[in-house]
Amino acid sequence: DAKTTQPPSMDCAEGRAANLPCNHSTISGNEYVYWYRQIHSQGPQYIIHGLKNNETNEMASLIITEDRKSSTLILPHATLRDTAVYYCIVRGATSGTYKYIFGTGTRLKVLA
């Protein structure tokens, strides 16, 4: 079973920030939080990952709560091309625990 839960869908106005939450209350101390997105009929695309600290890259920011039981992916200025299914995944840090178990994801629709 997936270790994460996400809302099934969200809408966001174009140009506004999209905040996508993820609950991972059973995360272990050495497990990472990864975010991917999947645009229709394509393979998932890596967005960002983190362990404890907040992370930012050219695509997004990742905010992880202090107790690490939840996180939020932030797309600062959503565009229509950001419409996709966003997956939050918890991944182990040791050999044999690298596999991803995908949850249901959040279907983000960016509205013009």
Next chain:
Amino acid sequence: GAVVSQHPSRVICKSGTSVKIECRSLDFQATTMFWYRQFPKKSLMLMATSNEGSKATYEQGVEKDKFLINHASLTLSTLTVTSAHPEDSSFYICSAIPQSSYEQYFGPGTRLTVT
């Protein structure tokens, strides 16, 4: 960097035949690759972990004799769907982990339709 390709992108085959799907890491070597399947409007389901030079590890409920996986080199893994049936129609996606890394990089997927 870290590009993964799949071939073919789409395939239609007749019921009872076998079809092979290739997954290649184009600019890195991957000792571990993964195979997923995805039904319409559903999430990705991990089928198996493919390790170079050894037998694949299948997830519970996945028939290893039906979904044959071969990982003969550090850049190529193949998935063969044997004696395909219409219920095997799905989107098959592979991923690969570069050596000295932990992130999975995904291929573009292969749409299999069994008629």
